[in-house]
Amino acid sequence: MRALLLYPLFPQSFWSFEKTLALVDCKALLPPLGLITVASIFPKEWEYKLVDRNVRSVTDAEWEWAELVIISGMIVQKTDMIAGIQEAQAHGLPVAVGGPYATSLPDEVAMAEYLILDEGEITIPLFVEAFNQGAKQGVFRSEEKAAVTETPIPRYDLLELDAYDNMSVQFSRGCPFQCEFCDIIVLYGRKPRTKEPKQIIAELEFIYNLGWRGGVFMVDDNFIGNKRNVKILLKELRVWMKEKDYPFSFDTEASVDLANDPELMELMVDCSFKKVFLGIETPDEASLALTQKYQNTRDPLTESVDKITRTGLQVMAGFIIGFDNEKSGAGDRIVQFVEQTGIPMAMFSMLQALPNTALWHRLEKEGRLLNQGANINQTTLMNFVPTRPIEEIAREYVNGFWALYDPARFLDRTYRYYLKLGAPKHSSKRSIDFKTLKALLTICWRQGIVRSTRWKFWYNIIRIFLRSPSLVPLYFVSCANIEHFTEYRQIVRDKINAQLAAYLATKKEPEEAVVTV
Ligand code: SF4
Numbered sequence: 001m002r003a004l005l006l007y008p009l010f011p012q013s014f015w016s017f018e019k020t021l022a023l024v025d026c027k028a029l030l031p032p033l034g035l036i037t038v039a040s041i042f043p044k045e046w047e048y049k050l051v052d053r054n055v056r057s058v059t060d061a062e063w064e065w066a067e068l069v070i071i072s073g074m075i076v077q078k079t080d081m082i083a084g085i086q087e088a089q090a091h092g093l094p095v096a097v098g099g100p101y102a103t104s105l106p107d108e109v110a111m112a113e114y115l116i117l118d119e120g121e122i123t124i125p126l127f128v129e130a131f132n133q134g135a136k137q138g139v140f141r142s143e144e145k146a147a148v149t150e151t152p153i154p155r156y157d158l159l160e161l162d163a164y165d166n167m168s169v170q171f172s173r174g175c176p177f178q179c180e181f182c183d184i185i186v187l188y189g190r191k192p193r194t195k196e197p198k199q200i201i202a203e204l205e206f207i208y209n210l211g212w213r214g215g216v217f218m219v220d221d222n223f224i225g226n227k228r229n230v231k232i233l234l235k236e237l238r239v240w241m242k243e244k245d246y247p248f249s250f251d252t253e254a255s256v257d258l259a260n261d262p263e264l265m266e267l268m269v270d271c272s273f274k275k276v277f278l279g280i281e282t283p284d285e286a287s288l289a290l291t292q293k294y295q296n297t298r299d300p301l302t303e304s305v306d307k308i309t310r311t312g313l314q315v316m317a318g319f320i321i322g323f324d325n326e327k328s329g330a331g332d333r334i335v336q337f338v339e340q341t342g343i344p345m346a347m348f349s350m351l352q353a354l355p356n357t358a359l360w361h362r363l364e365k366e367g368r369l370l371n372q373g374a375n376i377n378q379t380t381l382m383n384f385v386p387t388r389p390i391e392e393i394a395r396e397y398v399n400g401f402w403a404l405y406d407p408a409r410f411l412d413r414t415y416r417y418y419l420k421l422g423a424p425k426h427s428s429k430r431s432i433d434f435k436t437l438k439a440l441l442t443i444c445w446r447q448g449i450v451r452s453t454r455w456k457f458w459y460n461i462i463r464i465f466l467r468s469p470s471l472v473p474l475y476f477v478s479c480a481n482i483e484h485f486t487e488y489r490q491i492v493r494d495k496i497n498a499q500l501a502a503y504l505a506t507k508k509e510p511e512e513a514v515v516t517v
Pocket residue numbers: 175176177178179182183184185221222255279
């Protein structure tokens with residue numbers, strides 16, 4: 001059997017980084033880890049080709065070669081996922097779909113011949129058995145959660161490695177917390193399941209032998225969900241990293257209680273973890289309690305961010321506006337929090353109700369869900385009726401996003417933050433090749449000569465160089481990121497403005513339809 005694995009396009013988003021990736025000739029931030037994991041579970045005697053549509057299109061020869069098309073993606077990829085199913089079927093090919101989007105909303109992809117839902121380790125063998133017996137269609141589901149200790153090494157060898165800025169590895173699935181809006185606990189459960197350290201080392205050895213050096217994103221939604229097991233992993237990883245002379249640097253996501261575990265933070269730094277994404281959501285305690293994010297209310301959030309930063313881990317954070325009973329000015333309070341802590345990369349979104357979450361069920365009961373079936377992403381209006389006027393929330397969101405990524409403000413915030421962070425314990429082993437040099441020169445040209453913030457750019461670089469030269473590469477990475485954010489904040493403003501105008505027009509209040517900044 002010849003199977004074509006297809007990964008759908010992402011829309012432009014906070015994480016898409018087109019402008020930044022173009023600087024280093026990369027096409028996507030991360031590879032499709034789910035699909036290459038799936039490829040390792042399907043029969044070994046089948047042949048596979050993988051096309052990531054974020055990297056390139058499927059060629060005519062690939063469509064002709066394929067006998068089966070397998071598509072997996074997330075909810076934000078739904079438009080291209082549906083287009084991919086239709087295109088494959090137009091080529092006369094049967095299609096199997098899976099992954100978080102298909103699992104959450106199977107009715108929306110029911111046109112595919114096979115729906116392989118929930119966890120592939122359990123449902124792929126069910127599909128293969130039925131397929132081998134001649135089944136022409138079917139839905140394969142299981143409520144059982146897979147023991148990830150059995151998951152094989154993903155087929156990293158199917159990837160066009162040069163297209164990606166980072167590799168990805170998964171250590172655990174699930175999270176012990178119960179945030180009302182979160183679909184991770186719906187999809188993967190509240191009991192974190194972890195791989196064995198030897199599995200992770202084998203995966204890293206595999207990508208090392210393929211020649212990968214540089215960034216590796218530990219994709220776990222909460223890397224520290226099982227602190228005991230993560231410490232066992234890190235103790236072994238520390239030895240491996242040292243033996244290999246630190247070929248990788250790691251980024252990941254974690255809950256804020258990381259700040260209360262100095263041993264864990266030190267271990268992460270020892271293993272060359274550089275950045276950690278925290279779901280801070282909001283500095284408003286009432287909203288945190290309402291959304292059942294109690295772990296964020298136990299200690300002052302600014303102190304937690306500072307503790308993590310001073311250990312040597314750079315904090316990235318997610319913020320949300322639009323919680324029930326939120327008071328006016330939530331957007332400004334988030335901007336103030338980001339400025340106070342100095343967090344360079346702050347992802348800011350309006351709250352959305354994701355399918356099957358506790359929030360979704362509550363709103364459904366209250367009759368407040370809107371536009372079911374519509375796209376949900378950072379540039380769409382909220383998909384439910386909030387408790388304060390949507391125009392007020394949207395205005396605070398747009399204004400907040402605009403302020404967070406004002407180039408001068410961003411450069412200053414980043415500068416302050418890196419001085420607090422201090423020099424990295426293990427420097428990047430990525431050599432300065434032609435691509436990196438070209439990126440550096442492009443940034444210097446655009447930000448150091450063309451833009452009005454040129455004086456700030458050079459002033460900050462010189463001050464960082466004088467105080468801690470090893471921080472200069474980090475500062476350049478942030479300068480590369482602002483290339484994306486200045487474009488993206490305009491997209492946020494334009495798209496939200498347009499939807500708000502259309503919404504207000506239906507309320508016959510067109511004079512209020514434009515968000516002013
Ligand atoms: S801490 Fe993060 S992953 Fe865990 S339930 Fe909350 S939002 Fe979900």
